[in-house]
Structure formats: structure tokens, C-alpha cells
Amino acid sequence: MLPDDQGIWSVVENRAQAHPERPLLGRTDLPGAAIREISSGEFAEQARTVATELLAVGVGHGDRVAVMGRTGYPWALLNVAALGIGAVIVPVYPTASELQVRHVLTDSGAAWAFAETDEQVRQVSEAGADGLRRPAWPLGQVDAWVAGARRAALDEEFAQRAGKVRADDLAMIIYTSGTTGLPKGCMLTHRNMFASSAGTVEQTGALFRTAEDGTQATTALCLPLSHVFGQTILFACLYAGTRTVLLPGVPELLPAMAAIRPTFLALVPYALEKIRKRVRELPDDEIAAVFGGRLTQVICGGASLDDTTAAFFASAGVEVLNCYGLTEAATAVTVNALATNRRATVGRPIPGTTVAIADDGEVLVQGANVSPGYWSAGERAVGRDATGPGEDRWLHTGDIGHLDPDGYLVITGRRKEILVTNGGKNVAPTPLEDRVRLHPLVSNCMVVGEARSFVAALITLDRATLAGWAAANGVGLAGAADGAADGAADGADDWREHPRLLAELQLAVDDANSLVSRAESIRKFRVLDTDFTVESGHLTPSMKLRRAIIERDFTEAIAFLYQ
Numbered sequence: 001m002l003p004d005d006q007g008i009w010s011v012v013e014n015r016a017q018a019h020p021e022r023p024l025l026g027r028t029d030l031p032g033a034a035i036r037e038i039s040s041g042e043f044a045e046q047a048r049t050v051a052t053e054l055l056a057v058g059v060g061h062g063d064r065v066a067v068m069g070r071t072g073y074p075w076a077l078l079n080v081a082a083l084g085i086g087a088v089i090v091p092v093y094p095t096a097s098e099l100q101v102r103h104v105l106t107d108s109g110a111a112w113a114f115a116e117t118d119e120q121v122r123q124v125s126e127a128g129a130d131g132l133r134r135p136a137w138p139l140g141q142v143d144a145w146v147a148g149a150r151r152a153a154l155d156e157e158f159a160q161r162a163g164k165v166r167a168d169d170l171a172m173i174i175y176t177s178g179t180t181g182l183p184k185g186c187m188l189t190h191r192n193m194f195a196s197s198a199g200t201v202e203q204t205g206a207l208f209r210t211a212e213d214g215t216q217a218t219t220a221l222c223l224p225l226s227h228v229f230g231q232t233i234l235f236a237c238l239y240a241g242t243r244t245v246l247l248p249g250v251p252e253l254l255p256a257m258a259a260i261r262p263t264f265l266a267l268v269p270y271a272l273e274k275i276r277k278r279v280r281e282l283p284d285d286e287i288a289a290v291f292g293g294r295l296t297q298v299i300c301g302g303a304s305l306d307d308t309t310a311a312f313f314a315s316a317g318v319e320v321l322n323c324y325g326l327t328e329a330a331t332a333v334t335v336n337a338l339a340t341n342r343r344a345t346v347g348r349p350i351p352g353t354t355v356a357i358a359d360d361g362e363v364l365v366q367g368a369n370v371s372p373g374y375w376s377a378g379e380r381a382v383g384r385d386a387t388g389p390g391e392d393r394w395l396h397t398g399d400i401g402h403l404d405p406d407g408y409l410v411i412t413g414r415r416k417e418i419l420v421t422n423g424g425k426n427v428a429p430t431p432l433e434d435r436v437r438l439h440p441l442v443s444n445c446m447v448v449g450e451a452r453s454f455v456a457a458l459i460t461l462d463r464a465t466l467a468g469w470a471a472a473n474g475v476g477l478a479g480a481a482d483g484a485a486d487g488a489a490d491g492a493d494d495w496r497e498h499p500r501l502l503a504e505l506q507l508a509v510d511d512a513n514s515l516v517s518r519a520e521s522i523r524k525f526r527v528l529d530t531d532f533t534v535e536s537g538h539l540t541p542s543m544k545l546r547r548a549i550i551e552r553d554f555t556e557a558i559a560f561l562y563q
Contacts, residue, residue, distance in 0.1 A: 002194040007165030009084035011239045016044035026245035027073035046146050050081035052154035053145040061086035064108045068092035069116030070248035071225045074142035085161040089172045091226035095517040102127040167191040173375045174228050176327040185375035186327045195368035196330035197235035199350030204337045208240035219262045222247040232331040233266045261292035268302035270423030287316040302424025304451045322346045328371045334409045345408035365395040419450045425519045432512045439508035444532045456561040457525040496527035524561045
């Protein structure tokens with residue numbers, strides 16, 4: 001439990017005092033291929049230096065600091081330094097659309113910003129022009145501050161500012177997709193982040209910790225720090241003293257594992273599937289060598305994992321530990337441990353967290369990891385998804401599940417209309433569907449992608465408009481009468497695959513995709529030969545999509561998209 005009068009900076013300080021010389025973080029983004037090891041003491045010293053530079057330019061307690069970029073050492077260092085002086089981190093996805101970037105910076109009231117690339121610096125600076133006190137810095141500025149090391153004059157001010165940070169102060173505003181399309185800013189306090197990260201460490205036994213023989217637990221962190229999962233794993237590693245090598249993303253992971261030699265990893269299902277495809281032709285003993293020879297466990301969360309993928313890794317000596325969480329609970333709610341792993345479940349609640357099941361099967365969560373609510377125009381607004389005061393509030397997750405007799409949670413479905421790809425990306429389908437439907441040819445649209453590798457769409461057409469368009473464009477519609485609900489004739493020769501028709505509809509899809517990041521965008525679409533109607537059961541009387549029924553009736557069309 002984090003004391004009321006401390007912030008999460010105390011995690012870094014305590015680690016530096018306990019084992020100042022022990023390797024803590026590793027970076028691979030410097031010239032040369034070798035991993036640059038940073039000890040606990042060195043990391044704390046560099047974080048203080050960056051914090052005092054932030055003080056020198058005027059970053060105040062409670063100021064929002066937006067950060068856009070891939071995972072790396074400067075990101076992690078800035079993260080800790082800003083939190084140490086009571087500033088609030090606002091992560092921005094590197095792949096976010098300009099509309100999303102503008103919304104995050106404007107809604108959060110960000111006063112300061114950092115970005116990784118020159119283009120991102122431009123994008124963030126322009127998007128936040130009305131609120132930022134100066135243009136965004138490149139993340140490389142963090143390294144420049146460390147190299148300058150002009151810290152001594154502000155040491156006392158840093159100590160005073162760090163001493164004023166409290167457990168219930170706001171630490172981060174993390175924007176997550178909502179049903180309105182524009183992301184909602186979920187507020188996470190220092191207490192929330194500590195409860196989630198420390199609880200994960202305590203629940204998983206020796207996974208994150210140094211063994212009695214002195215062997216240090218080692219991991220490669222390639223989860224995005226723009227996502228709460230990556231943030232929680234980072235602070236779990238700092239709390240436990242795990243040697244953690246920071247990588248920009250999954251593509252950099254596999255070639256680096258032989259050098260890093262991780263003992264465990266934290267990944268989303270999509271990453272595990274990518275790795276499986278890359279190494280599945282190798283014998284099991286060669287796979288172990290590719291993994292660095294020491295990998296035995298992977299914490300997997302963010303979406304559901306196919307059983308065959310878990311079995312594949314198990315055959316190579318790597319046990320997948322499923323976990324469950326959401327942004328509003330600072331990621332961690334339940335997690336499996338090696339000694340008690342149940343593959344069909346997402347584990348038991350982490351210490352200090354209670355899980356209950358509502359009468360309708362919805363999963364409810366209570367504990368110190370539960371967010372105080374959503375950020376709205378610079379004000380704290382308790383979210384509608386939580387009820388009750390303080391830590392006694394029940395978070396309504398929107399997920400459906402049950403607890404088995406031993407207290408393991410099993411997730412069986414979702415209540416809210418948010419898709420989660422197998423890469424862990426939350427996608428709000430409604431704004432995409434609404435935009436596609438604006439095209440004259442389109443009658444209806446339903447976005448799919450739950451637990452799949454990308455987002456796709458089923459599109460139905462307005463028959464009268466289609467007939468006029470086809471005549472004007474010389475497109476034959478033989479066989480275009482209302483067809484069977486299963487969308488038969490999925491071959492390449494039917495009218496739905498005519499290049500001119502697909503090109504026209506691609507304009508509608510491109511327009512919709514301009515609203516979102518690439519990870520949320522529609523990659524493929526399939527034209528159906530029938531429409532969604534109330535009579536067919538595909539629409540409610542108020543014309544809302546009956547998603548489950550549509551998915552059931554058009555299984556072949558959906559399979560066509562992912563074949």
C-alpha cells in the first residue's frame with residue numbers, strides 16, 4: 001500500500017537506496033548494438049536531473065505533460081521525472097490521427113509536450129498551439145538535459161516539490177476509446193498506479209524478483225508506454241527491481257531476445273501470434289535459443305488469446321499467464337501465477353482488489369487500483385461506470401464473466417460496444433460505421449474485429465442508388481437481387497468485387513479511417529448482397545444493429561475477410 005503522503009516516485013527512490021549498483025533499465029537506442037545498462041542509482045540520479053530541468057522551465061504541480069512516441073529510455077525517464085514533481089503525464093499514441101491528437105491535447109489542457117520524431121513534434125505543436133506554453137520538445141531533449149547535468153542549484157526545490165506529492169494526486173490521464181468515438185480521459189492517481197503495479201508483482205510470486213542465488217529477473221518491455229498496460233509493467237519492474245530492457249515495439253523484440261535473455265515477458269495476444277508465425281517452423285529446442293534460453297513465462301492481457309497459441313508456447317517451455325484488466329483499473333485486476341496457472345481463466349484478483357459478478361453477469365471491480373473517474377474539460381468527473389465513494393466504489397467493467405469455485409475469473413463476453421483486437425487495441429465501431437453510412441451507395445455498415453488481428457467491415461448497399469450508379473458507370477449487376485442472409489457466392493467473379501464499385505466504397509472507408517489511428521482503421525470490407533432490416537432481425541425497432549445476430553448470420557462473409 002502506498003502511504004498517503006507519498007507519490008510513486010518513492011518506488012524509484014527506494015529501489016536506488018536498496019540496490020544502487022544493480023542493473024535496472026537497459027536501452028538499445030544508442031549508437032551501436034550493445035545494450036546500455038543503467039543501474040538503480042544511476043536511473044534515480046538521471047530522473048532527478050530531468051525533474052530539475054522541468055522545474056527550471058516552469059513545469060508546475062498538476063501541469064499536464066503530453067508525450068507522444070514509442071517506448072524507449074527517454075520516455076521512461078521523463079515519465080518518472082515528471083511524476084516526481086507532481087506533474088501529470090498524458091500519453092499520446094504515436095499512430096493517433098490529427099483529430100485524436102488535437103482532442104487529447106485540448107481536452108487534457110496540456111501545457112507541455114514531448115514527441116519522438118520531427119513530424120510528431122510538428123503535429124503535437126500545431127495540435128496544442130492554443131494551450132501549450134511552448135512548442136513541443138523532441139524526446140531527445142531528455143538525453144540532452146541528462147548530459148548537461150546542471151542540477152545542483154535546484155536540488156532543494158526538487159526535494160520540496162517531491163515531498164508535496166500525495167498518493168491521491170493525479171498521475172496520468174490516459175485516453176481510451178469510448179462509444180462517442182473521441183477518447184475519454186481516464187484519471188489515474190499515484191495510488192492507482194502503485195496498487196496495480198505492486199499488486200501484479202505480489203500476485204505473480206518470484207516472476208519479477210531477483211532469486212535467492214542472485215539471478216536477476218529480466219524482461220524486455222516493448223508494450224507502448226502510451227497504453228496503461230505498458231505503464232503498469234514499467235512500474236512493476238521498477239518496484240521489484242527487474243532488469244528491464246526497453247524496446248520500441250514488437251518488431252524489435254524477436255531479434256533482440258538472444259542478447260537480452262529475458263526470463264519473462266508481458267505481451268498482448270497479437271504479439272504472441274506474430275512471434276508464433278515467425279518461429280513455428282523451428283524445432284522446440286531452437287525456439288528456446290531464439291527466445292534467449294531463459295524465457296519461461298509470458299503475462300498476456302489486453303484481449304483473449306487463442307488456446308492453440310498458448311499450447312504452442314507451452315510446447316516450447318513457455319507458460320502463458322493470462323491476466324485481465326482495463327484502463328479504469330490501471331490495467332491490473334486479475335492475473336495468473338505459474339504455480340497456480342489455469343489456462344481457461346484470467347487468474348485471481350491481485351492483492352487489495354475485489355471482483356464480484358452482478359446479477360446480469362457483469363464483472364465488477366473494487367480496490368485501490370480503481371480510477372476516480374474521467375477527466376472532462378479540466379475537471380474531475382466521477383465516471384458513470386463506477387458507483388460508491390472512494391475505494392468502496394464498484395467499477396462496472398462492461399465485461400461478462402463468472403468466478404469459478406476457487407475464485408478464478410473467466411471472461412465470457414462484453415456488454416459495451418467496444419471491440420478489442422487481439423493486439424489489445426480498443427476500437428469504438430459506431431463512429432466508423434456512421435461515417436461509412438454517409439456515402440450515397442451505403443445503406444448500412446457493421447465493423448468487426450473482436451479478438452482478431454485487424455478491423456474490418458460488412459457493408460450493405462442502397463438498391464435504388466446502386467442501380468443508378470451502376471448504369472452511369474457501366475457496371476453490370478447480374479445476380480444482384482436480394483440474396484441469402486449468409487452472403488453466398490463469395491467468389492471473385494460476382495458483382496460485389498467489381499473494381500469500380502470497390503474503389504467507390506473505398507472512398508467511404510478512407511473517409512471513416514481519417515477519424516482514427518491506423519490500429520483502429522478498417523483494413524478490409526465485404527459488400528453483402530442483402531441489407532440489414534428489422535424484419536430479418538438484424539436491426540432493432542430503433543434501427544440499432546443487433547451485432548451478435550449479424551455476426552451469426554454472416555459468418556461466411558466475416559470468414560472471407562480474415563481468410
